[in-house]
Amino acid sequence: MSQEANPKEKKERMSLLGLVCSTRRLGNSELLIKEVSSRLTTPHQLNLLRLPQFDIRPCKACYACLEEGRCRQEDDLATVLDALCQADALIVATPTYFLGPQASLKTLLDRGLSFYGRADTLWGKPAVGAAVAGIPGKEGYAKLGMESFLKFLLAEIRASGVFYGALPGEIFQEEDNLNRMEELAAALEGRRSEPSGFCPVCGGDTFRFLSSSRIRCMLCSNEGEAEGTANGISIDVRPEEHQMFTNQKTALDHADWLRGMKDRFRAKKRELLSLTGEYKDMGNWIQPE
Ligand SMILES: Cc1cc2nc3c(=O)[nH]c(=O)nc-3n(C[C@H](O)[C@H](O)[C@H](O)COP(=O)(O)O)c2cc1C
Numbered sequence: 001m002s003q004e005a006n007p008k009e010k011k012e013r014m015s016l017l018g019l020v021c022s023t024r025r026l027g028n029s030e031l032l033i034k035e036v037s038s039r040l041t042t043p044h045q046l047n048l049l050r051l052p053q054f055d056i057r058p059c060k061a062c063y064a065c066l067e068e069g070r071c072r073q074e075d076d077l078a079t080v081l082d083a084l085c086q087a088d089a090l091i092v093a094t095p096t097y098f099l100g101p102q103a104s105l106k107t108l109l110d111r112g113l114s115f116y117g118r119a120d121t122l123w124g125k126p127a128v129g130a131a132v133a134g135i136p137g138k139e140g141y142a143k144l145g146m147e148s149f150l151k152f153l154l155a156e157i158r159a160s161g162v163f164y165g166a167l168p169g170e171i172f173q174e175e176d177n178l179n180r181m182e183e184l185a186a187a188l189e190g191r192r193s194e195p196s197g198f199c200p201v202c203g204g205d206t207f208r209f210l211s212s213s214r215i216r217c218m219l220c221s222n223e224g225e226a227e228g229t230a231n232g233i234s235i236d237v238r239p240e241e242h243q244m245f246t247n248q249k250t251a252l253d254h255a256d257w258l259r260g261m262k263d264r265f266r267a268k269k270r271e272l273l274s275l276t277g278e279y280k281d282m283g284n285w286i287q288p289e
Contacts, residue, residue, distance in 0.1 A: 016040070016188075017087030018048045021094035021102040021146075028132045028171040029093035032163060032181060035172070036091055036128070039185035049083050051104040056080065059110045066259045069117035077111055085121040089188055090155060092146055096133035099140020105149050112152045116255040119154055123248045127155035128184040134166030144206045147219055151245050157203065159187030198235045201246060207235075220246065 018033035030048070037046040054076040065071045070078065084090065094101040115122060127150050131142035139162045150157050161180050165171030172178065186192035197205035204219030207226065215226045217237050221244070224237030242257070243250035265272075 014044045014088040016044045016046050016089050019092040020050045021105045023052045027168045028165045029095055032093045032130050033091050035181045036185045039182050056107050063262055065114045071114045085118050090127040092129040094146050096139050096142040101142045101145035109149045122154040125155045126158055128158050128188045129160040131162050136164045159184050199237050201237050201239050
């Protein structure tokens with residue numbers, strides 16, 4: 001492993017953090033992480049964090065973390081962020097729930113403005129990820145959601161994949177799954193460079209068709225053209241002006257742009273209130289018990 005969380009601190013073994021996004025003990029996500037860990041040739045300490053156990057509350061959109069470097073909410077975000085920062089490498093595994101990643105991963109990503117305060121530690125951290133789905137072909141956007149988390153975490157996604165298995169342990173009954181777990185381990189250690197995905201900007205493999213040939217990459221949000229060729233399909237996506245994570249500078253520029261939102265709001269507050277005021281008392285709110 002090339003990266004140390006804190007180069008000044010001499011560590012004996014590299015630390016790998018497994019982010020398990022399933023509530024199921026010894027479920028497929030947990031098993032996959034443990035199997036990938038067992039296939040690493042680098043001596044390491046595997047630390048595990050079962051994300052749904054942690055109290056991560058919804059983002060309040062106050063933008064205070066961008067100014068103050070940390071979120072004002074008193075919940076488990078700092079504990080989770082500390083664990084992510086202290087790890088030398090990451091592996092994330094999420095079950096597919098209703099075609100998407102398990103909700104705890106999205107809730108953590110929704111607090112992602114806090115990641116910018118730790119950009120120096122998080123940037124380029126080696127990571128691999130897996131989306132586990134019970135029904136072949138029914139993984140929906142679970143892998144995209146997991147990759148999106150890793151991109152905004154500013155990690156370097158070395159490989160990712162979809163793994164099929166429904167009952168706990170079934171993930172080991174597919175020979176192909178085991179081969180691909182080996183590939184994740186090799187990619188994490190840099191023993192193997194995965195062929196990158198189709199998007200030339202970010203390596204993503206999920207696109208929206210905007211017209212019959214115009215496409216947008218759903219991971220990096222850049223647009224381009226898809227064209228059928230004799231060998232398959234050619235994808236030409238180019239980076240547009242406003243990037244979010246293609247390199248550390250674009251990530252930090254995006255954070256600066258977000259900081260500017262507060263001034264923009266102050267400048268436009270009166271104008272916006274004149275548009276919204278009359279909606280204030282409309283409707284009856286149902287309150288939680
Ligand atoms: C609430 C719920 C929703 C699910 N939705 C999907 C789905 O949309 N597509 C799919 O292929 N599998 C779905 N599954 C199956 C799980 O993804 C599968 O069992 C997986 O192995 C669970 O991972 P785990 O053992 O790490 O919890 C769903 C399971 C649950 C409990």
